[in-house]
Amino acid sequence: MKRVIYLMAALLVVTGCRKYVEIDQIGTRTFKYTSDYRAILDNNNIMEGGISLSIYSGDDTRLLDSSKQVGLTDINANAYTWQPQYWSDIQGDVDWEKLYKIIYTCNEVMNGVLTSEKGTEDDKKQLYAEALVHRAYSYWCLVSLYAKQYDAATAATDPGVPLLLTPDLFASLKRASVATVYNQIISDVKEAIPALPDLPDYNTRPAKSAAYAILARTYLGMRDFANAKHYADLSLSIQSDILDLRQYTTNIAAFPYRLNDKEVIFSKIVNGFTFQGIQLDTALLSLLGDKDLRYTLFVRPGASFFPAFTGYGYWRYRYSREGNAIANGPTVAEMMLVKAECAARENDVNTAIDLLNTLREKRFAAADYTALQAGTAADALNSVVNERRREFFGTGLRWLDQKRLNKDAAFAATVTRRFKGVDYTLEPNSNRYVYPIGQKYILLNPEIEQNP
Template identity: 50%
Template sequence: MTIKHLYITLLVIAGITTSCRKYVEIEQPNQREFKYTADFQRLLNNVSLFEQSASLTMVSSDDINLDANTSLQGQLMNGLDNIYTWAADYYTSDQGDAGWDQLYKQIYTCNQITANVMESENGTTAEKQKAYAEAQVQRATAYLTLINLYARVYNTANASKDPGVPLLLTPDLFANLTRASVQQVYDQILLDLTQALPVLPDQPSNNLHPAKAAVYAMLSRTYLYMQRYAEAADNAAKALSYQHTLLDLNNYTAGGSAYPRRLLNPEVILSKQAAKPGYLNLPLSDELINRFSTDDLRYKLFTRNGSSFFPSFTGRGSYRDMLFAGDNVSVGVAVPEMMLIQAEGLARNGQKDEAIALVNTLRQKRFSPSTYVALSATTADEALHIVLDERRRELFGTGLRWFDQRRLSVEPALAETESRTFKGTTYTLVPGDRYVYPIPPKNIEQNPEITQNAR
């Protein structure tokens, strides 16, 4: 579904919008208009829309590997095989990209809110401003995901020239869909977040709705992807000043408490979900599994032997989404990620002891006290590698690893080359443009001003 066609569909669903009422003031029978402030607040309560995020990165990241599971390779269909092998093209012209469509649906809804909520009826100024600010945060979050899927890694020297994604800020059916530059998209993300920050409350009603911790956390993730590590660490620390609770995994081992649902999970700062593509259970790579101690409670709780899945496979798979039904995989900003972003910034700044102290604080909640051994580093570079390894252990199976692979691919000392054998052919991912997803051909055919990525 193209953006223009998507906008038309949403307008039909929504009925007459507030912008239409400027010309036709008579309310139409049996059609629901966005008229009151509460209408826009209800839009922001749409869990099925705003909680969704990209899921295909679970297939392209090096968290998984099917080399030893040739029988399972046939389960990758409908473009998933292309994503797994980092092919030049992912989709044919008759296929859509659900991630692209879903994120632009979120942006369209946010644009409806920012365009109209301040003129809505029966709401206080504070209520209208809060809805506007929430929409800004949700729009920024969607754009941060889009720009890190469909554009090159941020590079200060080239960001103003590298093509980003269409930057839509109003619910305009006829907006120019020419891709804005990477720099323009990041500038808008930062603008939305910084403008929303002073308006939002210290604490949210629940973690579907952004408050100050979520804004600081999204700023932190944004600066991380821009390789502005000091600013990423600073904003992570600010997010943690509002929300810093860690789950102690000792409480969830056999016979312990039930793992909390996402909207009640105190680690989650802004709830976002990703569903396993095609509901596939895929084996975790040996490269990842070998980074775990078997005493690590994340290994015990969040992975299972391949015989636990259907179809079964050799090795171990991610069990995160199966700990409770219907919650999928949590990919929103969370307390552990903020601790690790802050630790990475400290390590890159030469503050190795402070960085390792944060890592140990996290790990103490991931091991039984009787088995835990504190980590240490003799150099800042060693501390950085410890932090990056801990990110792999803490965030595995969520697809967030793909975004780390992208940003680290531009650092020669940290870039890695990945290889996979699929149906008898070996594929290799090297630093470069294969870290950029292709834009679905259907969108380009129907909107020719959108140019394709170099692959």
């Protein structure tokens, strides 16, 4: 956009023509055509951002190799050991900045697209709706990381995150409550749904399938299991294909890029982090077992990475041949697991186990697959939680599961890890499950309240 403005300014100097007088001033960002807004929302370098740092916080990651510990940056080490602050007064938080950049971009689109030129009304409404969904997803990420887990008893008073709904650069940054942020997410997505297609042209664009998936995630975090199941069902009614990992055991070159992955509902990836081999926890490896194709395909010895390390690391994102693009947006498998968890919590054991078996059948070679048997609702729920861990390891989503499952006595667990000779302990429902806000942002904006 700036290149065009500079070119027009140069033409004005050279020609002196009157028709170049009525141009936007240099440095002014002006979006005029509907296609301008499409280009903004299709800028995946910005709009595809999700969560990142939780990969180090969660118990799927365990840095047992001393070289991995020594090589970890200060920010990542702070997240790994659940420190009260991760960043110095001058360091930026990549996740915080990227997610709020997405939100600002969405607010710019919503502020102007409906009055833009050379576009149909349907196109304008769809772009407006896509911006709503991107904004909602970004707020879901933010409130999941930087606020307490949703609790109906305290959500109205627990600090959430700054809620910016216009592109006003001077808006208040006082934190809205957790309940207010969750309500905004739900409101944005529900408003968007009528103008969205069922499926997107590209999985980086929101569609109804993605909108329903985001609602399923949101309601699951709120422990509104009836609505979580309802929206997972709606998403699966549109998009239900899952990858059959058995197809890739002898032809790994055929493994799809994430943008061509039929299982991805809404493509979101980590924000600019460089992961030189994510060392996996031994308890996770034991849970997977060596027959699970998620182990044989997505786990590699540390010698496969550079620099090499002792132990085993997460490999799946390497198949997509897209650098460090670790995907953690909603998938078909996730919606199956959301539905299964809600069914188990409603004592519908058969539905929960059937969903797990449908998924697991595609995750084992035929000779190694054994169907799960229905037992009690508690057994089914435990199986779902374990399956979520097998399905999402290495993506950062496990941290969010740990956080929300602390509300269940059966799953609340104390996590310990040793780092550079010091032992660190994370208690269930600890304040350390709430990410600190970078001190840099509070110094610049004192109205932002720090987390305890």
